[in-house]
Structure formats: C-alpha cells, structure tokens
Amino acid sequence: MFLGTTQVIDTLFDSVKILCLINTFEKQIEKRAIHVNATWAKRCNKYLFLSYNENITLPYLDLGLPERRSNLWSKIRALFRWTLENEIDNFDFFLKADDDSYFIMENLRFMLLPYNPDEAYYFGSRFKYIVKHGYMSGGAGYILSR
Template sequence: MSYIRPLTKCKFTVSLCVYISDDDRVGEELRRKVRILCWVMTSPRNLGNKAAAVKDTWGKRCDVLLFFSSVSNSTFPVIGLNVSEGRDHLTAKTMQAFYYIYQHHLNDADWFMKTDDDTYVIIENLRYLLSTQNASRPVYFGHHFKYINDRRTYNSGGAGYVISKEALTRYGVQGRANKSICRQDGEAEDLSFGECMENLGVVIGNSADSSGRTRFHCFMLNAHLVGDFPDWYYNFSVKAVAKGIDSVSDYAISFHYCRPQDMYMFEFLVYHLQLYGVISGRQDIT
C-alpha cells in the first residue's frame, strides 16, 4: 500500500484550499523492485524500549523485519540465538543471525541489512541507493572504516550495513563452515564481518552520493552537523571526516545512537512535517 501524506495548498486571496497528496509512485516502484530484509541486533532488556521503537517506526517499511537476541520471545517476536549477551559476543550474534537468514530467508529478499537497535534507517533512501546495484554481485554498503595500522577495511556496524544476496550466499555456503575464512566470535563485530566478506571476495561499494556526501552515519544527526565526533572516528574513517549540513546527503540512509524518543522524532520529521505553502520541486542528484 502506498504511503499518502496529505498537504493543504491554499490561495491567500480567497478562502479556498485544495487538498493534494504526495506522489510516491517512484517509491512504490522501487519497493517492488528492491526487496530488503532488515535484521536488528537486540537484547532481552531492550525489547520494550529500543527494539519496540524500531518496530513502531522505520522497521515496518522493510519487506522482512527480524529481531535477534540471546533469548527467544514469541510475543514480540524475537529470534533467540545460541550466544551469550555482551560486547565480547557481538560477532557470534552477527554470524549466527546471517546464517539463520541464509537458511530461512535467502529467497525472501535481494538485500540484507544488519542494524543495531539504536539505529534509525530511512528505507526509501536505502532502496534508492540499491536500485542501481546488482544483488548478484558480491558487494556490501555502509560507512567505510579502516583498521588502525592495518590494511583491512570494513563497514561500521553501528551505522548499519547491507549485503547483497550473492554475499549472503557466499557466507552461507563457504564462510559459515570455515573459521579460517569467517571467525565465528571474538574481535570487533564489524571488523570481523568485514574481514569475512573480504575473504569471500565481497567488495565494499561506494555509498556516498555524487557530491561525496555521506549516507550511512555512525552518530546522531546533530553530531554530524556540528562535528561533535570522538577522536577514534577520525582515525577509523577511510574518507576525510566532514561536518555541517553540506556533508550529509539529502538522501541519507542511517543514523546511530538513537534513543527511542529520537526514533519517533525522526519518524515525524521525515514522514509528517510539511512546509506550509511550499511544494518541493527539487530533483534528485545522486
């Protein structure tokens, strides 16, 4: 079902208002063509707040939405994995979740996105990025990081990353069974998964727009606007770190470190807020 957002357009000289609605035909066409499975890494203590906010907001726009934790919960619902909670086992969560998806949902989508339960994602903009990509290629997209004093590069886990169907297939067929290709626990989750993808011949795609602006974001929007970044971010980012409105793509995809109230704020700003008397005529530049 298409999403219709009503807008009132009024002439100031007469008391006449004409009701119009957004034209979302392009978005609906992309929804049919670009199928996305989203899976969210969460924990039992976060189901009632963070995970619930994802479910209430952006998660409902995914073609398939799954939550993974260490304990199953059929009411929410959430899928329990055979892994302990804690940062030391985030790699195990990710590897087991992707293998579960390979076993049960490989043909339900073309692209498979992993996020944390404090990441907000604008699914329409993700579909737009992926609309020019081929899911049969071994590729994945996100915010490009590098390991300090190392040649390894990978995509940030917090900002969320999305892998192609071919990348998931390679992991399911080759990576899961061979720990020398894909470690199954330990080290940083996003670094471990990036190393796994590299060993499987999966390349990191360019997620910046044509002006070099970022689409996947490791922090909340305000941090990227004012440049309130920790030192490690400068060391890990592959591209030079920029700040300000002109550094963030108009077609931004994700923001990390969102509280539940931030999720609902994004939901209102992106999908409900209107400028009275203004109808946007901007055309896209990728």
Template sequence: MKIRFFKINLSLSCLRYWWIVTVFLGCCSLIGRFLPLNRTAVSIGDVTHSASPPIQHRILCWIPISAKSKFRAQLIQKTWGKQCDVLLFLSSQADASIPAIGLPVEDAYSTLWGKTSEGLKYIYENHLNEADWFIKADDDTYVVVDNLRQFLMSHDISLPHFLGSRFAHNRLLKGYFGGGAGYVMTRETIRIFVEHVYNNGFDMCINGHNGEEDSYLAMCLEVFDVIFGDTRDCNGAERFLQLSLHNLYRPFDYQSTLRAFFPSKLTVRH
C-alpha cells in the first residue's frame, strides 16, 4: 500500500506543475513570432548556388593536312571538329576555302616533323592564350572531344603535360606518343618547345623538316621537366588508340606489345 500511495502522490505532484511548463512554452512561441529574422542567415537557394560548376577546359585542335586532303578536313569540320573550342588546319599552303594556314614546309609525308615544329611555333605566336589544351591529330584520326575534355579535367593546366598513346623507344627514356592517335599538351609544354628548342636552333634534338614527328618531338621535350603522362584508365585500357582494332586485339603483335611503353594487358573473357 505504501508503494502504491507513493506513485499516486508522484503523479499528482507532476500534474500540479505542468501548467507552469505549458505557460512558459507558450510565451516563448509568442515572443518568437515577433522577433526579427536573422539577416545573416543563408537561405537554401544561396547554398544551392554557392558551389560553382567546374571550369571547362578549352581545347584547341590542330590538324596538319596536305593540299590533297581537303575532303578530310571538311569531314572533320562536319563531325568531331565542331566540339573543339578552336579548330586549325595547317598545310604547306594557305587555303581560304577550308580555311587552312600555310606553313613554310614542303608538302610531303617525309616533312611531318617540319609541319609539327612549324605548327607549334604558329600556335605559340597566334593562339596560345585561346585554349588550355592543344591536341594534334592527323586528318584520319577521330577524336571524341567530350571524353577527352572530361579526362583532362583531372590535370593541372599550369604544368607542362604531354599525353597520348605512349610507346617505347630505344633512344628515348620517356618514350614517345604516337602521332596517329593524336597527342595533347598544355600551353606550358608549347612554350618550352618554342622558347627553349625552336628559338635555340634545336641544339638538343633534330633540326630541319624531315623526319618522324612523334619521336622527334619527344626527343626535344624529354630533356626538360615535361610530364610524359599515363593516359590509361583504371583497368589499364588505352584511351588513345594508335593502332587499328585488328592489331590491338592481337596479343603478340609487334606494334602493340613489344613497343608498348607499358606492359600489354591480355584480358580473357569467358
């Protein structure tokens, strides 16, 4: 009986003071309705728009062409070239119908190195500040520019990057990037080439216009602090395809295995 009596008295005691709590909470609610809002508060809309979207890197696409490949240049203009922020065609002679810029180079396959070196100099003097990345592609190369732009977002554009399909070379410690797949560089890389190689008479690499443009360019840049990057994805698959699909799927092909800078990865599917 004592325990039960204690419980009844405790309940009556709580009810006796409950009206005080109710009055206090009611007063707080009434006062809050007349207080001014906090003017420094950030609204939900402000929070939503405070995070600025990632800056889209600008891409300049430059394609060395010959006087006979006008049709290929027009195809690029109608297809993947539309995705480039700047699109340039560099030839041995100017052609306003494309338009193509004329370079002081003989129009021949053997002078690809000349078109490359003179093309980099032309871009340095006329278009260096119009883009963040500069991709050189052949007139028979197809580039998915949106995928390339997304891949490049993870790279610092202030650094001298050099990217592409990387191959080994018996005279180049860093290897070289195959011209057929296209290679990409930043403004700083172009600046290094023009100011320290071209303007100094190619005293550390190959001078003249004749020769292999991809290995010669790597030879000129490897002595500097240029970053020869790895463009493979997280599974080791190549993003820049220098060879045809037929050769890429032959695991013992000389081009795709013995000259690959990174070990080729054979995937077995069941």
C-alpha cells in the first residue's frame, strides 16, 4: 500500500520525536527567532527558544543566566541539565540549534529513523583545533540521542 506524502510526514512525526532547543538572544528575537518560529520550528514535536527575556511571545525556556556570549557554555550546560531532568523520556532526539539555522525536519526525521534513540549518538561537526581533544561545533546545530 502506498502512503501519500502527508501520511509519510505524519508517520515520521509520530515515529521520530524531536525536541528542538533553539538558542537566541534578546536582540535577535525580532530579527531571527520569529522567523524560525514561523517556519521550521513548528515541525518539531516540541520546541523552545532559550532566552531569559520575559517579553518573548514565543515558547521559551528561561535558564536564569544573563544573555552574554561569555555565558554561552554555561547556558548550554544548563540546557542539557534541564533536558535530562524534564524531557529525556519524552523525546527520541534533541536538536540544539541557533536562531540563524534552518532545518527540513521531515528530512532530518527520515535520516534519524534507523537509529535507536536509546543508544548514544551525536550528529554534528567536531572541530579539532583550539581544544586538545576537540569540541562539537554548535554553529550549524547538532542532534543528540536520548
């Protein structure tokens, strides 16, 4: 039996559950975050913008850290601590993205479909300079399995 495009998209949406965690800063909400909200974020099973701005009208998570570039690593660590404590059992994969990223969620789900979310997977780009053992680049986003 052939499934139509809409049925395939719906099946993938239900089969590969993704929580999208989108980093933004107060001054980027009106320039970038609203456009992410209007386009690809709505195709996530759930999405949250990481901001402490109380005036944000988008789904957001306040991690209680001042929005300075020097706090970026602390913000991401707090994000994954929160995810582990609150959402780890609700999703298969966790997409960490920036507000200047664009994802075709249907293609991402199709790519992730064969992977067991209970095994350790990281999809992204590892940079091997500056830090001795390298680090995972956050610029283009990355995906972690449950």
